[in-house]
């Protein structure tokens with residue numbers, strides 16, 4: 241094996257090792273990222289009733305390890321990286337995306353805890369003049385480069401590993417996409433170079449890193465839509481999130497990235513008050529059944545759904561709704 245291949249293999253395998261995923265030939269649930277609340281006082285949170293394993297035709301997927309009832313909380317997830325949208329920048333917490341009552345001129349944190357958790361990446365970010373990068377992204381209507389910018393600051397500050405997204409499936413990129421990404425990379429790099437951020441802290445920031453990260457973010461990021469209240473009822477929370485047009489930011493999570501898509505999903509993801517995601521069952525699910533979410537608006541017609549899934553995620557959906565022409 242060539243040394244280049246060795247390196248690639250090492251990079252690919254290390255996140256698995258770190259998360260202790262390999263277990264009984266299955267990809268073990270990332271249990272320390274996720275829990276189920278335990279109703280019994282003084283007891284440890286339960287591990288989620290799921291495991292990640294290979295599907296027949298859609299790569300890895302998430303499967304139920306026991307029966308799950310309609311409405312059950314399957315697990316929660318904290319993001320690996322998140323960022324508010326440009327339009328929410330001044331009215332949500334810069335760390336947890338919680339909506340704030342006042343709109344300020346600068347970024348805000350909702351609590352000292354969030355300020356503290358953001359301390360590392362923000363100490364890098366606030367030393368940089370981002371205007372050229374931000375202006376480019378705003379004009380082009382780009383949202384994902386904001387996540388790359390935040391991840392770059394997290395890595396530079398030591399708050400995240402440069403390889404933390406490597407385990408996720410990357411999007412297939414066209415030459416045109418790569419050329420655009422190269423432009424963004426040059427802008428990001430020049431913003432960071434014009435500061436006192438040390439060269440050693442920036443060593444990870446190569447064109448390959450930028451493109452690799454963006455390729456993963458493209459198909460694994462979630463639009464965070466806050467329900468805006470304490471909706472325990474599944475239907476009400478879904479309605480509230482659509483009604484409020486409540487998209488406040490984008491985020492990438494570890495375990496939620498392994499759920500495949502179905503136009504008639506059996507689980508969904510909700511955000512109650514901040515970026516932490518809750519995955520809930522939409523119907524009863526049997527042990528061994530694959531859990532699937534819907535990546536898009538399921539109310540669209542079949543043609544629209546197929547087009548969005550192909551252009552955005554690079555696959556042709558063959559779920560039962562699509563097969564039966566619904």
Ligand SMILES: C[S@@+](CC[C@H](N)C(=O)[O-])C[C@H]1O[C@@H](n2cnc3c(N)ncnc32)[C@H](O)[C@@H]1O
Pocket residue numbers: 297298299300301408409459460497498499500501502553554555556557558559
């Ligand atoms: C967020 S990832 C889901 C996890 C992925 N299967 C893996 O192995 O990491 C999304 C990718 O999974 C595959 N996928 C998800 N749902 C699919 C479906 N209904 N039909 C075909 N491929 C699907 C596509 O390659 C898609 O780009």
